Amino acid sequence: MNRIFIVEDEKDLAHLLEDYLRHHQFDTKIATDGNDVISGVKNFDPDLILLDLMLPNKDGLTLCKEIRSFSTVPIIMVTAKVEEIDRLLGLELGADDYICKPYSPREVVARVKAVLRRAAPLQPGADRPPSAxxxxxxxxxxxxxxxxxxxxxxxxxxxxxxxxxxxxxxxxxxxxxxxxxxxxxxxxxxxxxxxxxxxxxxxxxxxxxxxxxxxxxxxxxxxxxxxxxxx
Structure with a gap:
């Protein structure tokens, strides 16, 4: 079961995402404060992080950079900031994808699955799926x-x-x-x-x-x- 770390300070939204992800057989953990994220990553060892950009005490871009200093875990940036430079900066710091608010929880689940598929290593002897x-x-x-x-x-x-x-x-x-x-x-x-x-x-x-x-x-x-x- 893949583990998804939901980093989101809007608690209702975080629990809504958690419900959708658990319905699709993901294990989840929530952090609502930027100061709790690095320890959460190290303790929970997630397969993917949904990382909100605007967080109390430490922002998502700073956290993305810190996480990349010790982990290659896939990161999907989640943001309500629509300026294109924020998207560019988030990806250059090592994010694998981004989603802009408002969004559908179904879209988030679909993007999570897509990023996990791309990140999954091939098993020995397995054929690589045909590339488009x-x-x-x-x-x-x-x-x-x-x-x-x-x-x-x-x-x-x-x-x-x-x-x-x-x-x-x-x-x-x-x-x-x-x-x-x-x-x-x-x-x-x-x-x-x-x-x-x-x-x-x-x-x-x-x-x-x-x-x-x-x-x-x-x-x-x-x-x-x-x-x-x-x-």
Whole structure:
């Protein structure tokens, strides 16, 4: 039974999440104060942490950084702050996903299950489930949902940078550092042009869903619907 550590100062919400998670066969523990989180992580040894951003005495971003100094446990940041920079900072500090309030408890359970699936090690002899996106750097070949894509070298490096860290928001400067290895000086809007071309090619394989998402004022991220993570 997976253990979920719920760090949430709104007690009614914390107990609502606890009820939903226990209904789905998760073991749970609740902390409502930032000062109780580090000891709780060490004593409870959770498989995943739902970490609220705004907590009394110590905030979620500080706690995320402290937890990452001694543990790789998956962390889902939960926040009512909608500024994109908070999302970016949370993920750069080591969070695996984020959920914005208000949310549905069913959505939280679904996201918890998805993050745990991604974090679960393969058992010896087990076959890895087929990936929706397959990239071969040696041949620059790419397939999405089993459909081959013809990408340029720059488009390949761009997609690889984004998909290697799904749901992370990359700024244009960060993407330029990854796709132009000679560190040439390029106008940042050049990335927008490459993204537009890449999106058109991705839409041929996955017309129903956007794969590369724009995050206003910051940059871009790669994210497939959870139902397509392993198609």
């Amino acid at each position: 996106l397959i990239m071969d750097e040696a041949s620059l070949s790419v397939s999405l949902l089993g459909r081959p894509l013809a990408l340029t070298a720059v488009e390949f490096r761009l997609l690889k940078a984004l998909s290697d860290d799904p749901r992370r928001i990359f700024s244009r400067d960060q993407l330029m550092d990854r796709i132009y290895r000679d560190h040439r000086i390029v106008h940042d809007r050049t990335i927008d042009s490459h993204i537009n071309k890449l999106r058109k090619k991705l839409s041929l394989a996955c017309p129903e869903h956007e794969v590369v998402h724009s995050v206003y004022g910051i940059g871009y991220k790669y994210e497939l619907p959870h139902s397509l993570d392993n198609y």
